[in-house]
Amino acid sequence: MRNLKNSYDKPSLIFEEKFFRKGYRRIAGIDEAGRGPIAGPVVAASVILDQNNIPKGINDSKKLSPASREIIFHQIMLTAIVGIGIGDVEKIDSINILNATKYAMNLSVERLDDKPDLLLIDGNFTINNNTQNIPIISGDTKSLSIAAASIIAKVTRDNLMNKFSHIFTKYKFAKNNGYPTKDHLNIVNNFGICSLHRKSFKPINKIINKNNL
Structure with missing residues (x-):
């Protein structure tokens, strides 16, 4: 095309x-x-x-x-x-x-x-x-x-x-819309991931491997 x-x-x-x-x-x-x-x-x-x-x-x-x-x-x-x-x-x-x-x-x-x-x-x-x-x-x-x-x-x-x-209150999705802001990544590092996080994406995969989630 x-x-x-x-x-x-x-x-x-x-x-x-x-x-x-x-x-x-x-x-x-x-x-x-x-x-x-x-x-x-x-x-x-x-x-x-x-x-x-x-x-x-x-x-x-x-x-x-x-x-x-x-x-x-x-x-x-x-x-x-x-x-x-x-x-x-x-x-x-x-x-x-x-x-x-x-x-x-x-x-x-x-x-x-x-x-x-x-x-x-x-x-x-x-x-x-x-x-x-x-x-x-x-x-x-x-x-x-x-x-x-x-x-x-x-x-x-x-x-x-x-x-x-309103369901996953820790992650401030209304503010970051799921983008990898510094604050969002800090929250994931501190509290782990939720079911909305994309495990195939490098920043999340890295945190999963680091914390053995």
Whole structure:
């Protein structure tokens, strides 16, 4: 598959419009949240925007404040076709994070109410789907559909980690979202791991071996 690479100030419909001109009609943007953390699931989202009703302010989720993300999240959910897929910790540890990400992405496509005829994927890889895949490096900064998916994935995962923080209270998941912050690693060193920690990830594996957990 071709890899479309360019640089843009803000995400736009440049990719979507290019493929609309080629006859595609249901173009889904796909992105994930949670590949880097040492705890919690990876969450993927697929979004088919309504070209006549696109919420304002859509951007790469990392460039938006939590409050803005939450507002735009609800607007996307109301106006677009959205599918969400989750790769849990067991899946990550059994097939690795990249394959768990692809699994979650495929699941998110399957959960769309309308079958897409083209997938714009954030990254440099394709997924095992019969629909045509177009990988776009840093796609969440270039394509509005992918940026919308990044918001859905990020808010969904953050909300999950917030819920987990009430169950695994020691680990401050609402604050660190499972990322390997200094404080998070200190907590794991002191108290050990919980069922949300990814044993296949080097920092956790190192602590397990060190403490014979």
